[in-house]
Structure formats: structure tokens, C-alpha cells
Amino acid sequence: MMLAMGRDKAAAGDNPARNIDILACGRAVIADEAEALEALTHALDDSFVAAVEALMGTGRRVVVSGIGKSGHVGRKIAATFASTGTPAFFMHAAEAAHGDLGMIMRGDTLLLLSLSGETRELKQVIAYAAEAGITVVAIGSKPTSTLMRLADVKLVLPSVREACPENISPTTSAIMMLAMGDALAIAMMNLRGVSRTKLNMFHPGGTIGQRLTRVSALMHGKDELPLVARDTPMRDVILKMTAHSFGIAGVIDDGGKLIGVITDGDLRRHADHLLDADAFAVMTHAPATIDVSSFAEDALQTMEEGKITALFVTHALDPRQPVGLIHIHDILRAGMR
Incomplete structure (x- = not known):
């Protein structure tokens, strides 16, 4: 695969040793993330089935929430759900306690994302869910965390090292969380029998809309x-x-x-x-x-x-x-x- 480069090719060859290091770093990150996804594949169990059933069982919508990198991933998951036949939207965890909890209605299902499971803002969301009788599905990496203990369905990501050399910045873990969201979306899409005709209704514009033109x-x-x-x-x-x-x-x-x-x-x-x-x-x-x-x-x-x-x-x-x-x-x- 050829990647387009903004700089002149000659500039890339000025320091061969530097180029080798850059390529090695990029390949190592991708290899680490591919290995993490392989681990996630083997980690799926009956909890995944329970999560799919809970998210599909909602009489209304799936409300996805998170903060930080998990919030960014959550926005994409909510968008994928909506575009594949599962009504969903994203609620920012930081805004939830300032009135956005009113967006959640009886019959909705919450999908909460937090690697640590101890995010203060999400604790407020899950407390509200418990009081309102809202089903909570959680994705995280700490099985003993507050979020995982209080969630109705728990999807625990495998414990792997981040691609970040300091093992701090969410990289590998964010990729696994995103992949878990995609897996949930497509599993529900298959169970709902969402056809290309339905996808055409959801994607009238852009490249996908062009592909689905009759x-x-x-x-x-x-x-x-x-x-x-x-x-x-x-x-x-x-x-x-x-x-x-x-x-x-x-x-x-x-x-x-x-x-x-x-x-x-x-x-x-x-x-x-x-x-x-x-x-x-x-x-x-x-x-x-x-x-x-x-x-x-x-x-x-x-x-x-x-x-x-x-x-x-x-x-x-x-x-x-x-x-x-x-x-x-x-x-x-x-x-x-």
C-alpha cells in the first residue's frame, strides 16, 4: 500500500537511519494493536451475547457515554449503531450532571465506556441509571472497578500494554474499545436483518450513498x-x-x-x-x-x-x-x- 506524502521524496531520504526508526516505530504500534485485537477476539464470551441482547432489548434508544479518549470512541460507536439500524446517540459524561441526564428516557439502555471504571462523571450517570431503572452495559478494563461492579452487563477488555512507550496514553486500549463497539453494532445489524436497502435509507449521501445507488x-x-x-x-x-x-x-x-x-x-x-x-x-x-x-x-x-x-x-x-x-x-x- 502506498501512502501519500506531503513532502518531497528527496527529503525523506536525507536521513536513512531516521527513516528506518520511524518506520519501525509505526510498524511496532500497528503490530501491538493487531495483537491486542487478537486477544480481544479470544476474550469474547457469553457477556458479549448478553450485551447484544440488552442493547437490542431496549424499547427506545442506546445512549452512549464516556469522557476523554473513551468519549471520542463513544461518539464513533454511537454513530455506527445509528447507521446500522440501532437508534443511538452520544451523551458527554461531563455534561450529564448539568442537565443532559434528562436526555435519557425510560426504556433506553446506557452503554458506558471507561477504561478505569472510576471516572467521577460516569459514577453520577450510573447512579442516575440505578435510580431510574435504566439498564447499563459497560465496556472497560478493570473488572473490580465501580463501573463494572454496578453495570448490568460487563464487557471487560483484555489487559494489554498500551502502544505508547510510557504505557500511559490510551492507544491499544482505545482500539480494542472501538472494535468492541463495532462488533456489537454488526452483531445487532445481523440479528435485525438490516439489508442494503435499509442502509441506503440511512446513508443517502457521501461515498456510501453512492455505493448504494440503485x-x-x-x-x-x-x-x-x-x-x-x-x-x-x-x-x-x-x-x-x-x-x-x-x-x-x-x-x-x-x-x-x-x-x-x-x-x-x-x-x-x-x-x-x-x-x-x-x-x-x-x-x-x-x-x-x-x-x-x-x-x-x-x-x-x-x-x-x-x-x-x-x-x-x-x-x-x-x-x-x-x-x-x-x-x-x-x-x-x-x-x-
Whole structure:
């Protein structure tokens, strides 16, 4: 993998020994964190199952809270929950005791994050939860801490050394906490049966929204289709293809069903006798098509695998009836590469 560098390459080579040390440090940190994630994988037990059930069992929302590095991780976890089908939001622990506890409602579930489990602000949150009858799931690294003792479900992170050389700054532990949040989110997503259709509703914008764009949103409609009958002379087929500029023509039977396609490649392969033939003689039989409800990303994959540039769009109820056409340029213009 190549990493973009803001400085001139020559500058990076001025001190080879320094460069080696920098690379060694970076690789060591990543190796330490990968090892910690491996330990976390083996540490998952029935408590993880209980946490998933508790978070899914809420009648309302998951309220995620933490402070410091745990707070930063908590914001990301809450965002991941919300975007994968679990209603959630982040409540800053420092603001909780100044009125934000009112954001928590009966039926919510609290997910509290603290490595030490002794954060003063979180103690106030958990005391409120106990009084209000709110279920608490906790993620931390100290099984005997106040937070872990009072939580209903406890997810204890493995005890590992931080990547920080002084073993102080939350690095490895923060990565494990974040991974635990992702694991919870995806486990709940799977149990809820959240589909790509649902994800499309949650992510209408940005790169994810582009990836989840439907073929129907990009395709050319039925009135724009370059369709010819099976007995159409190739001279007329070429004129049809030229007029539509898709590099393809669909061949249909008397009932309007798609029976083949003619592409620029077919024209080249039959060049010797092209103008003496009709559409049926030149066409590619059983062409690849894409369903109108499919994602544009799937259409692009089909094109790349088949080394083609356009697909006729059909409908699942009548897979031989062309209802549109999508060209690779339509997908690329949508920003999907």
C-alpha cells in the first residue's frame, strides 16, 4: 500500500537511519494493536451475547457515554449503531450532571465506556441509571472497578500494554474499545436483518450513498433503448447504434423480449460479412442483464467481470423484458470509482 506524502521524496531520504526508526516505530504500534485485537477476539464470551441482547432489548434508544479518549470512541460507536439500524446517540459524561441526564428516557439502555471504571462523571450517570431503572452495559478494563461492579452487563477488555512507550496514553486500549463497539453494532445489524436497502435509507449521501445507488436511478429509460428486431439488416443496426451512442443494441423477438445484444466487439468479429448479415446472425445470445432494483455497484461489478461497458436492465417479474439500459459511464459519472 502506498501512502501519500506531503513532502518531497528527496527529503525523506536525507536521513536513512531516521527513516528506518520511524518506520519501525509505526510498524511496532500497528503490530501491538493487531495483537491486542487478537486477544480481544479470544476474550469474547457469553457477556458479549448478553450485551447484544440488552442493547437490542431496549424499547427506545442506546445512549452512549464516556469522557476523554473513551468519549471520542463513544461518539464513533454511537454513530455506527445509528447507521446500522440501532437508534443511538452520544451523551458527554461531563455534561450529564448539568442537565443532559434528562436526555435519557425510560426504556433506553446506557452503554458506558471507561477504561478505569472510576471516572467521577460516569459514577453520577450510573447512579442516575440505578435510580431510574435504566439498564447499563459497560465496556472497560478493570473488572473490580465501580463501573463494572454496578453495570448490568460487563464487557471487560483484555489487559494489554498500551502502544505508547510510557504505557500511559490510551492507544491499544482505545482500539480494542472501538472494535468492541463495532462488533456489537454488526452483531445487532445481523440479528435485525438490516439489508442494503435499509442502509441506503440511512446513508443517502457521501461515498456510501453512492455505493448504494440503485440501477433505476441511473439507467436510461425505455424510450431511449437501442432495440432492433432479429431480422434487421446490419446496416440499419449500425445506424441505430450510432444514433444512441451506447456501443450496444438489443435484439428482441416479436414479443419484445430480449434475445441477444450486438456490441462494438460483435461488429469487429463479423467484419468480413457484416453488411450481408442480419441482427440475429451477429448478436451475442443470452446476454448479461441487470435487474432494475439492483445496486449500481453490482452493475459495475458485472460489467468489469464480463469486460463489457453496458447492460440492459430488466425486471425480476419478466427477466427478458428490457426496461432500461445502464452504461459504465453513467456509473462513473455518479462517482463510483
